[in-house]
Amino acid sequence: METIFITHPSFYQHEMGAGHPESPLRLQAIQKHLAQTGLTNMLHEMTALKAKEEDLSRVHSLHHIATMQQYAPETGYFSIDSDTVLNPHTLEAAYYAAGAGILAVDQVMAGHAQRAFCAVRPPGHHACFDQAMGFCFFNNVAVAAAYAIERYQLDQVVIVDFDVHHGNGTEDIFAHQDQVQMFGFYQHPFYPHARHLPEAPNMYNEAVPAGTESTAIRDLVTQSWLPRLRQLKPKLLFFSAGFDAHTEDAMAQMHLTEADFAWITDQVMQATAISTHGRVISMLEGGYALDALARSVAAHIKVLAGLATK
Numbered sequence: 001m002e003t004i005f006i007t008h009p010s011f012y013q014h015e016m017g018a019g020h021p022e023s024p025l026r027l028q029a030i031q032k033h034l035a036q037t038g039l040t041n042m043l044h045e046m047t048a049l050k051a052k053e054e055d056l057s058r059v060h061s062l063h064h065i066a067t068m069q070q071y072a073p074e075t076g077y078f079s080i081d082s083d084t085v086l087n088p089h090t091l092e093a094a095y096y097a098a099g100a101g102i103l104a105v106d107q108v109m110a111g112h113a114q115r116a117f118c119a120v121r122p123p124g125h126h127a128c129f130d131q132a133m134g135f136c137f138f139n140n141v142a143v144a145a146a147y148a149i150e151r152y153q154l155d156q157v158v159i160v161d162f163d164v165h166h167g168n169g170t171e172d173i174f175a176h177q178d179q180v181q182m183f184g185f186y187q188h189p190f191y192p193h194a195r196h197l198p199e200a201p202n203m204y205n206e207a208v209p210a211g212t213e214s215t216a217i218r219d220l221v222t223q224s225w226l227p228r229l230r231q232l233k234p235k236l237l238f239f240s241a242g243f244d245a246h247t248e249d250a251m252a253q254m255h256l257t258e259a260d261f262a263w264i265t266d267q268v269m270q271a272t273a274i275s276t277h278g279r280v281i282s283m284l285e286g287g288y289a290l291d292a293l294a295r296s297v298a299a300h301i302k303v304l305a306g307l308a309t310k
Helices: 025-036 062-071 090-109 140-151 168-174 214-231 258-276 290-304
Strands: 003-007 044-047 115-118 157-161 180-187 203-208 236-241 280-284
Touching (some): 003 025, 025 290, 062 090, 090 236, 140 157, 140 236, 140 280, 157 168, 157 258, 168 203, 203 214, 214 258, 236 290, 258 290
Parallel strands (some): 003 044, 157 180, 157 236, 180 203
């Protein structure tokens, strides 16, 4: 069964000023590498649909949605904080980024595809119930997960977040909601400097220090994540797929490679394959070293599509 690749032209129109690391160049690098390696021809590309306000309101307050609409400038920029800036095209891109996950859920749950990768911008995992931050305006993976639970009456989904930054927004939205089980690691102390303590019982987010290397992360996944994942019965697996823990990425100080992201993807998919029937949706989050990002996305997609060599 095919793997779909979902993106949208609006993602190239959102930009936050010269020199900002979360730029359209990220998607350009990914698309160029996928074409050069022939992966583009092995995927079914689809254009994202726009999320509706009812989709956003499952995970965000009406106040937050209205505030984003109010902040959207007609010209120039509006800064929520020094890192999180809207231009005249940002809000449209944010609606389509959230809608990409909804389209992926419908495609996968209808059996038209088994897996989907959503190449979206802006990213989402820092967006909280009532706050935009960290390059994020709406929480894309949370929108998709909440939609899947309601629309398809799923009793449990899993979100695995391997971005180098803590997915604080996803945790804020889903803490203490047993239908969502979240697994993640993140560099600490580091942005966003926000930890949900005491940790909710459905959250398995583990802090690791700067300088953490492959062996430590693989041990964490093997010893902590996989036994728990095998005990759960998720009907759908989501990845918050950030690639800024790569050793070449200067935004952080961890030392993973594309082989590690592929390994994590494979191990998590195997651990959840029976209950999910192999249904997986991946949403792009961070990753700012362009070459490393492109290689890492390709390695991740190869596993999703069953094209990786063992």
